[in-house]
Amino acid sequence: MTAPSPRALTEPVEDYLKAIYELERRNGAASTSEVALALAVAPASVTGMVRRLAAQGYLDHVPYRGVQLTAAGRAAALRTIRRHRILETYLTQVLGYPWDRVHDEAERLEHAASDELIECLAAALGHPTSDPHGAPIPTVDGLVDERVHRTLADLAVGHTARMVRVASDKDPDLLRYLADIALRPGAEVTLVARAPYDGPLTLRIGEAQPIVGPNLAAQVLVEPVLTPAPASAASATEPKPAASRARRR
Amino acid sequence: MTAPSPRALTEPVEDYLKAIYELERRNGAASTSEVALALAVAPASVTGMVRRLAAQGYLDHVPYRGVQLTAAGRAAALRTIRRHRILETYLTQVLGYPWDRVHDEAERLEHAASDELIECLAAALGHPTSDPHGAPIPTVDGLVDERVHRTLADLAVGHTARMVRVASDKDPDLLRYLADIALRPGAEVTLVARAPYDGPLTLRIGEAQPIVGPNLAAQVLVEPVLTPAPASAASATEPKPAASRARRR
DNA sequence: CTCGATATTTAGTGCATCCTAAATTGTCCG
DNA sequence: CGGACAATTTAGGATGCACTAAATATCGAG
Ligand SMILES: [Mn+2]
Ligand SMILES: [Mn+2]
Ligand SMILES: [Mn+2]
Ligand SMILES: [Mn+2]
Numbered sequence: 001m002t003a004p005s006p007r008a009l010t011e012p013v014e015d016y017l018k019a020i021y022e023l024e025r026r027n028g029a030a031s032t033s034e035v036a037l038a039l040a041v042a043p044a045s046v047t048g049m050v051r052r053l054a055a056q057g058y059l060d061h062v063p064y065r066g067v068q069l070t071a072a073g074r075a076a077a078l079r080t081i082r083r084h085r086i087l088e089t090y091l092t093q094v095l096g097y098p099w100d101r102v103h104d105e106a107e108r109l110e111h112a113a114s115d116e117l118i119e120c121l122a123a124a125l126g127h128p129t130s131d132p133h134g135a136p137i138p139t140v141d142g143l144v145d146e147r148v149h150r151t152l153a154d155l156a157v158g159h160t161a162r163m164v165r166v167a168s169d170k171d172p173d174l175l176r177y178l179a180d181i182a183l184r185p186g187a188e189v190t191l192v193a194r195a196p197y198d199g200p201l202t203l204r205i206g207e208a209q210p211i212v213g214p215n216l217a218a219q220v221l222v223e224p225v226l227t228p229a230p231a232s233a234a235s236a237t238e239p240k241p242a243a244s245r246a247r248r249r
Numbered sequence: 250m251t252a253p254s255p256r257a258l259t260e261p262v263e264d265y266l267k268a269i270y271e272l273e274r275r276n277g278a279a280s281t282s283e284v285a286l287a288l289a290v291a292p293a294s295v296t297g298m299v300r301r302l303a304a305q306g307y308l309d310h311v312p313y314r315g316v317q318l319t320a321a322g323r324a325a326a327l328r329t330i331r332r333h334r335i336l337e338t339y340l341t342q343v344l345g346y347p348w349d350r351v352h353d354e355a356e357r358l359e360h361a362a363s364d365e366l367i368e369c370l371a372a373a374l375g376h377p378t379s380d381p382h383g384a385p386i387p388t389v390d391g392l393v394d395e396r397v398h399r400t401l402a403d404l405a406v407g408h409t410a411r412m413v414r415v416a417s418d419k420d421p422d423l424l425r426y427l428a429d430i431a432l433r434p435g436a437e438v439t440l441v442a443r444a445p446y447d448g449p450l451t452l453r454i455g456e457a458q459p460i461v462g463p464n465l466a467a468q469v470l471v472e473p474v475l476t477p478a479p480a481s482a483a484s485a486t487e488p489k490p491a492a493s494r495a496r497r498r
Numbered sequence: 499c500t501c502g503a504t505a506t507t508t509a510g511t512g513c514a515t516c517c518t519a520a521a522t523t524g525t526c527c528g
Numbered sequence: 529c530g531g532a533c534a535a536t537t538t539a540g541g542a543t544g545c546a547c548t549a550a551a552t553a554t555c556g557a558g
Contacts, residue, residue: 109362
């Protein structure tokens with residue numbers, strides 16, 4: 001099945017497969033121009049690369065229609081994503097790297113580190129399941145939590161949620177701002193008010209009440225929080241079966 | 250002075266400059282075939298790369314005569330060597346990597362890590378001055394201990410020396426064997442006997458008396474050790490001024 | 499001093515990746 | 529249904545880095 005590839009993916013190839021995987025997840029498909037945008041290359045370059053990757057069995061390409069990963073392509077993408085996220089976690093947790101700067105570093109190291117090193121880091125971290133931005137870390141054999149989360153922008157006024165992750169870790173300014181207002185994975189956030197016509201949202205995070213725009217809110221992925229009733233212990237362990245169903249492949 | 254380079258050395262370029270630096274140090278010059286051998290490429294490939302690097306001001310090339318680093322070339326080489334050796338030290342000391350496997354890993358990471366990360370690792374290690382193989386780590390501004398050491402093969406029978414470093418860290422088998430007989434930087438070794446006609450050497454390291462071939466002995470760089478006389482304190486602090494002169498540029 | 503072995507360079511290619519400009523295709527609106 | 533416009537692919541090139549085979553320079557031996 002696997003094509004007679006030169007037995008090691010190049011850096012550009014790994015980045016293409018990773019980008020296509022993410023686009024497929026977000027948008028259900030990956031178009032030439034989306035990939036071009038994500039990788040900052042010309043659309044024509046994407047067409048060329050896509051032809052080669054399709055020939056090597058990493059993806060299916062219907063001209064003028066878009067591109068889809070094969071099993072081999074998805075496996076390669078998830079391997080790179082695992083490396084990226086383990087590296088980010090190590091940089092943050094062990095070396096004290098700020099969370100807005102780990103992405104660029106990991107973007108290069110992910111192609112250079114050996115499997116042995118990656119697993120060594122993972123072990124040193126106690127086999128983490130999510131990276132500093134809350135993104136799930138695929139397992140060695142390519143299983144990953146693919147749950148889709150709601151965003152802070154969709155939260156109903158008065159409701160509380162727990163932040164799960166940032167939609168993308170590529171924007172340092174956004175990440176710095178989120179850190180400023182203490183919005184990080186695990187944080188509880190309440191939507192206090194929402195201005196009409198897609199206006200700003202008033203949040204409560206701990207004591208603070210930051211006001212954020214809808215664009216930012218759409219970048220913050222949340223999950224419902226099981227508010228423990230102050231005195232009555234009954235509803236605390238409410239199962240919530242539907243929301244916690246992990247999709248693994 | 251610096252040529253209009255595309256503002257970042259590629260991985261092959263960094264490896265060429267590093268190899269040329271090492272050859273220049275060892276042999277006083279770097280010939281096309283030596284570089285080709287060191288990098289496992291064809292001699293014709295070296296000629297091509299050398300032409301480009303000379304055009305960019307990293308080295309001087311006299312056709313048919315050999316190649317020499319310019320100041321820019323030496324600086325680039327030392328930067329890569331610093332990264333390599335800091336990475337090796339981190340892998341060994343913090344992650345418990347065996348000393349015979351750090352080289353290959355560092356050989357790739359050295360091109361991907363940012364300056365920031367390298368300095369972060371150096372700080373975490375307390376700014377080490379030598380790598381796991383005893384090789385000196387250049388400073389950020391390109392200063393390096395360039396002392397030339399004698400080898401174990403040159404030691405006089407009956408004399409004791411302290412191992413400084415392994416001549417090269419590229420041979421895992423050699424490194425594993427050295428570790429087996431407890432020959433590591435800092436170890437004290439006494440030459441007990443030398444068989445004639447370039448025969449094997451009998452050493453004493455701690456309690457053990459391993460017998461090694463002259464090829465191996467030539468890979469082990471040593472410095473004279475100031476044997477503290479058990480009772481008489483006279484000869485202990487013998488100055489030995491010539492041997493300890495550090496050459497820094 | 500000349501010859502031949504050896505080292506080195508030149509010539510001619512291939513492949514991966516990128517680019518710009520010019521076709522081509524798909525879509526959607528009037 | 530027929531364009532217009534946007535998205536996409538094709539065409540034609542460039543760059544970096546590698547290779548093999550052929551030419552050429554160097555140098556030591558006789
Ligand atoms: Mn990358
Ligand atoms: Mn991340
Ligand atoms: Mn290298
Ligand atoms: Mn080393």
